[in-house]
Amino acid sequence: MLQTEKGGMPMARAGLTADRVTLAGAELADEVGLEHVTMSAVARRLGVKDASLYAHVRSLEDLRGRIALLAADEKTVRIAEATAGRAGRDALVAYANAWRQYAHDHPGRYTATQIPIQIDPELVARAAGPRRAVELTYSMLRAYALREPDLTDAVRLMRSTLHGFTSLEAAGGFAHARPAEDTWVRCLDALHTLLEHWPTHGEGEPT
Amino acid sequence: MLQTEKGGMPMARAGLTADRVTLAGAELADEVGLEHVTMSAVARRLGVKDASLYAHVRSLEDLRGRIALLAADEKTVRIAEATAGRAGRDALVAYANAWRQYAHDHPGRYTATQIPIQIDPELVARAAGPRRAVELTYSMLRAYALREPDLTDAVRLMRSTLHGFTSLEAAGGFAHARPAEDTWVRCLDALHTLLEHWPTHGEGEPT
DNA sequence: AGGAAGAGCCTAGGGGTTCTAGGAACGCTC
DNA sequence: GAGCGTTCCTAGAACCCCTAGGCTCTTCCT
Numbered sequence: 001m002l003q004t005e006k007g008g009m010p011m012a013r014a015g016l017t018a019d020r021v022t023l024a025g026a027e028l029a030d031e032v033g034l035e036h037v038t039m040s041a042v043a044r045r046l047g048v049k050d051a052s053l054y055a056h057v058r059s060l061e062d063l064r065g066r067i068a069l070l071a072a073d074e075k076t077v078r079i080a081e082a083t084a085g086r087a088g089r090d091a092l093v094a095y096a097n098a099w100r101q102y103a104h105d106h107p108g109r110y111t112a113t114q115i116p117i118q119i120d121p122e123l124v125a126r127a128a129g130p131r132r133a134v135e136l137t138y139s140m141l142r143a144y145a146l147r148e149p150d151l152t153d154a155v156r157l158m159r160s161t162l163h164g165f166t167s168l169e170a171a172g173g174f175a176h177a178r179p180a181e182d183t184w185v186r187c188l189d190a191l192h193t194l195l196e197h198w199p200t201h202g203e204g205e206p207t
Numbered sequence: 208m209l210q211t212e213k214g215g216m217p218m219a220r221a222g223l224t225a226d227r228v229t230l231a232g233a234e235l236a237d238e239v240g241l242e243h244v245t246m247s248a249v250a251r252r253l254g255v256k257d258a259s260l261y262a263h264v265r266s267l268e269d270l271r272g273r274i275a276l277l278a279a280d281e282k283t284v285r286i287a288e289a290t291a292g293r294a295g296r297d298a299l300v301a302y303a304n305a306w307r308q309y310a311h312d313h314p315g316r317y318t319a320t321q322i323p324i325q326i327d328p329e330l331v332a333r334a335a336g337p338r339r340a341v342e343l344t345y346s347m348l349r350a351y352a353l354r355e356p357d358l359t360d361a362v363r364l365m366r367s368t369l370h371g372f373t374s375l376e377a378a379g380g381f382a383h384a385r386p387a388e389d390t391w392v393r394c395l396d397a398l399h400t401l402l403e404h405w406p407t408h409g410e411g412e413p414t
Numbered sequence: 415a416g417g418a419a420g421a422g423c424c425t426a427g428g429g430g431t432t433c434t435a436g437g438a439a440c441g442c443t444c
Numbered sequence: 445g446a447g448c449g450t451t452c453c454t455a456g457a458a459c460c461c462c463t464a465g466g467c468t469c470t471t472c473c474t
Contacts, residue, residue, distance in 0.1 A: 038459090050461080050462085051424075051425085051426095052423050054461095060461070116378050116379065156387075157368065160368050160374075164366070182356070183359065199400045246431080246433085256454085257433090258435095258452080417474090419472080420472100424468095426464085427462105429462095432459080436455090439453090443448085444446090
């Protein structure tokens with residue numbers, strides 16, 4: 001019985017920490033949606049008063065930022081594991097599936113990822129997630145014969161498409177007949193062939 | 208002097224209506240960000256008490272939904288105008304630029320577009336925006352030799368990429384050296400060639 | 415061991431928010 | 445001009461964010 005009894009009893013410490021608060025917020029985000037993650041709700045989930053959270057987290061916005069960073073880290077780890085030892089098309093498919101699967105498994109965390117970035121820079125610097133994510137994309141594309149600046153453009157296209165697809169899918173954008181899953185594998189096909197035949201500059205038939 | 212004088216004067220009607228409230232919310236969203244669009248703020252902008260808005264709009268969430276629908280309509284109109292009379296690559300570029308430009312011109316409205324959809328269905332039915340947007344994409348792709356289900360997949364890929372790019376760009380995802388603008392035109396190139404050489408089923412070299 | 419220093423969590427409270435309930439003034443119709 | 449619906453208001457409950465300050469438990473120093 002570590003947990004506190006309601007009736008004014010001596011109350012054991014809850015053992016809060018910035019990471020535990022962030023995790024509780026992330027879990028809540030996946031359950032009820034990021035927009036319903038409030039200080040009070042997180043406090044309730046931790047069996048604590050809302051004011052207590054401010055010892056560990058600067059504000060609600062700060063908490064949201066931490067959730068976003070946590071999500072970026074987790075997503076990066078999953079992608080790294082999925083693409084380890086693969087190259088070319090295999091790596092592409094593994095990368096993309098890991099990305100989409102993370103968005104499915106943790107919708108709240110994933111949407112935290114999309115908020116216009118305004119996170120404590122000192123916090124960002126310590127979190128390796130976002131940086132590594134971009135690096136992973138570059139190395140995933142290594143097998144294709146791309147040179148700068150085409151490589152950067154390809155990286156950005158990849159990230160745009162994957163993010164756009166999972167985002168639209170989560171928002172219910174693909175409600176119609178054809179299953180989103182089928183479209184997904186065909187899009188990966190398409191991206192693969194695109195990367196193999198990336199139009200180098202100066203091509204593209206003139207009018 | 209239609210506007211109300213503060214000191215208990217007779218007060219002319221403000222002439223509110225659901226559309227006017229929605230427009231005020233949309234303008235506010237573009238100026239201060241969608242998350243700062245509150246009932247009180249919209250009421251202040253209209254020179255009215257917040258309780259008065261509930262005669263025209265069911266709730267804050269309802270207002271957000273209406274802003275999203277307004278944005279979808281406006282974006283669709285812009286795209287329709289831009290692509291009128293064009294085909295093939297011309298149409299693709301015009302379509303994409305109109306999309307991106309709308310996101311730039313109206314960031315708040317555009318992010319309203321992305322919220323997981325939970326809008327009054329009766330309202331959605333009356334708004335032609337989202338439906339026409341998809342139809343426009345289909346007809347924009349007509350010049351490419353695609354047949355179902357490839358056509359639907361291509362439409363979804365297009366929408367995913369455009370949405371993902373503008374979304375990441377707005378969130379500050381392309382902060383690094385290469386200008387986003389350059390990547391943008393190269394990505395449109397890439398999409399164009401991809402549509403011309405869409406991998407029909409059963410292709411894609413086996414391992 | 416005794417005391418000081420520092421965490422961890424609390425209560426109290428101000429100010430902002432959404433939304434409901436009910437009342438007064440306006441404008442239209444008959 | 446009387447009636448009636450619409451428009452907007454005031455009042456208020458409930459929730460939220462966040463600050464200030466106090467109490468208690470842990471830890472560490474001497």
